[in-house]
Amino acid sequence: MSQVVEPELAGKPHGHGESHGHHDAHGSQGTFRSYMTGFILSVILTAIPFWLVMGDVLDDTRTTGIIIMALAAVQIVVHMIYFLHMNTKSEGGWTFLALLFTLILVVITLVGSIWVMYHLDQNMMQMPPHEAVQKP
Amino acid sequence: MHEMTPPPGATAPVFYEQEEHAHGDGGTLFGFWIYLMGDSLIFAVLFACYGVLGRNYAAGPSGADLFDLRLVAVNTSLLLLSSITYGFAMLEMDKERVSKTLTWLAVTGALGAAFLAIELYEFAHLIREGATPQRSAFLSSFFTLVGTHGLHVTFGIVWLVTLMVQVRLRGLIMENKRRLMCLSMFWHFLDVVWIGVFTFVYLMGVMR
Numbered sequence: 047m048s049q050v051v052e053p054e055l056a057g058k059p060h061g062h063g064e065s066h067g068h069h070d071a072h073g074s075q076g077t078f079r080s081y082m083t084g085f086i087l088s089v090i091l092t093a094i095p096f097w098l099v100m101g102d103v104l105d106d107t108r109t110t111g112i113i114i115m116a117l118a119a120v121q122i123v124v125h126m127i128y129f130l131h132m133n134t135k136s137e138g139g140w141t142f143l144a145l146l147f148t149l150i151l152v153v154i155t156l157v158g159s160i161w162v163m164y165h166l167d168q169n170m171m172q173m174p175p176h177e178a179v180q181k182p
Numbered sequence: 183m184h185e186m187t188p189p190p191g192a193t194a195p196v197f198y199e200q201e202e203h204a205h206g207d208g209g210t211l212f213g214f215w216i217y218l219m220g221d222s223l224i225f226a227v228l229f230a231c232y233g234v235l236g237r238n239y240a241a242g243p244s245g246a247d248l249f250d251l252r253l254v255a256v257n258t259s260l261l262l263l264s265s266i267t268y269g270f271a272m273l274e275m276d277k278e279r280v281s282k283t284l285t286w287l288a289v290t291g292a293l294g295a296a297f298l299a300i301e302l303y304e305f306a307h308l309i310r311e312g313a314t315p316q317r318s319a320f321l322s323s324f325f326t327l328v329g330t331h332g333l334h335v336t337f338g339i340v341w342l343v344t345l346m347v348q349v350r351l352r353g354l355i356m357e358n359k360r361r362l363m364c365l366s367m368f369w370h371f372l373d374v375v376w377i378g379v380f381t382f383v384y385l386m387g388v389m390r
Contacts, residue, residue: 081269088262092380096258099385100251107389118381122374129265129370137212148219152226159230176241 075131084128091121214364218371221334225375228330229382232323236387240318245387248313250304254384257300258376261335264293265373272366280354283362284346290369291342294335301332324383331379334372341365 095114097103104110126132126145134142236245271286305325308314315325345365349358 076269076272078270078273081266081273085262085266085269088265092258092262092377095381095385096251096255099388100255110389111386114381114385118377121377125265125370125374125377129269129373130367137215141212141215144216144219148222151223155223155226156230156233160233163234 076128080128084124087124087128088121091117091124210360211363211367214367218367221371222375224330225327225378228323228327229378232327232383235319235323236383238319240320242318242321243311243313244320245324245384246389248308248311249384249388251384251388253300253304254380257297258380260293260297260300261373261376264290264297265370267293268366268369272362275354275359275362278354280349283354284349287342287346287349291339291346294339294342294369298332298335298339301328301335305329327383328379331372331375334368334375338365338369338372341368 095117098110098114104113132142132145136142267286267290271283271290274282274286308321313321315322342365345358345361348361352358
């Protein structure tokens with residue numbers, strides 16, 4: 047059975063010195079091209095929402111809200127790929143798995159809180175603002 | 183004895199045998215990634231908090247009354263620019279150029295400091311107008327969320343200056359490269375969080 051573990055260990059002893067070189071080659075994993083691509087995409091994805099809101103381009107605030115949230119989501123993905131060098135391969139896929147797990151927790155936290163508290167708000171007795179101010 | 187032995191039943195070596203250097207850096211970068219995932223949970227909770235409390239003005243000022251989007255636009259550009267300059271520092275690091283790496287790091291730090299200065303100016307302005315964290319649930323959650331992000335940027339700058347001293351003293355040795363790569367992730371991560379802040383807090387806050 048120990049034979050199964052052997053190949054992993056076999057690479058280590060002389061592999062240690064090489065592992066530095068190997069990582070040097072990897073370096074920051076980015077290239078000038080990839081950083082610039084990410085930067086230009088980010089500038090566009092930042093400029094559009096600011097323009098939409100500051101210029102009052104759309105009459106409907108709900109539509110504007112949905113569009114800028116979608117653009118933010120796209121920009122986060124752009125940053126993940128071009129700046130954080132996210133991929134499904136690094137560390138044998140574990141970074142990506144950790145990211146997916148975190149995303150699930152983030153979605154549960156955000157959607158869950160807002161959903162639950164919104165319904166709680168709906169079912170509470172109405173309190174006019176001037177009364178709310180006097181509450182401790 | 184040292185030949186590749188596939189596990190019983192496997193026809194080819196599986197991925198963890200081919201990637202013998204999966205943790206060539208001692209797992210630091212992966213560990214730091216896990217820390218960032220934990221940090222994003224902190225921000226998720228603060229965003230959820232703001233999402234729930236963000237409209238409870240207690241008859242006080244709302245986002246539309248308070249936020250100056252021009253300042254936020256300047257801040258956003260500063261942070262985005264600092265992301266790309268940090269990227270340039272990493273590219274110079276790959277080419278083993280110490281002085282150019284330091285220059286780009288300094289530019290990054292300066293942009294980060296400018297971001298912080300504008301944010302502190304905004305906070306001071308709000309507090310002078312009476313829009314303190316104690317004023318309403320909206321302002322409490324606003325100051326907590328944006329303040330936590332600002333605190334992260336502050337510590338990022340402290341870390342950046344520390345690493346600049348390290349690189350100056352010891353050069354681009356393996357350990358310093360590893361540290362710079364960790365800070366790279368941290369810095370880009372802060373920019374990712376800021377995307378959420380300017381969209382969810384500022385732009386959405388001004389609209390209604």
